[in-house]
Amino acid sequence: MAPNRYRKNTKGVSSSEVQFDATKFISEEAFKRYQDAVVKQKMMIEERGFDMEIHHGYPSIAEHIEKRHxxxxxxxxxxxxxxxxxxxYANGISQFTAMATVRGVNVNFSSAAINQFYGLPSIDNDEYxxxxxxxxxxxxxxxxxKxxxxxxxxxxxxPI
Incomplete structure (x- = not known):
């Protein structure tokens, strides 16, 4: 077998050889954030739901969830x-609007869009x-x- 330096790279392109892709990222800065996240392998904590079956010992929690839709x-x-x-996250972190571009698609993550997705009422004019x-x-x-x-x-x- 040939020495390593003569073998073809069978693992694909290394992360250092990947080029900025304007169809995926809004800027080279966003691409760098993505590369840093991939190279450093920052752990992501996946979301978890609330299993009503497991928490059947807490009926008041389930009642509040259902009452509030x-x-x-x-x-x-x-x-x-x-x-x-x-x-x-790489594309949305530097934007001041509640929009992120992912693969050329604008994703609205405003409170109104999130509430609409979950079927919750608008809180734009609530007491708070x-x-x-x-x-x-x-x-x-x-x-x-005093x-x-x-x-x-x-x-x-x-008032100050």
Missing amino acids: WTKFFSQPDAAVIHIVKEF SQIIDNPDFNEIIQFLC PNTQWKLTETGH
């Missing part, structure tokens, strides 16, 4: 294709969002601080 959300997910998942959008600073300071505490205000009169 979370059954699909808690079901066992299908097996993931790891390299596609890594492409998603309303508080965040229009906080009642007087109520906050009364709840969190009586007669005052806000420090900016020049425009907004």
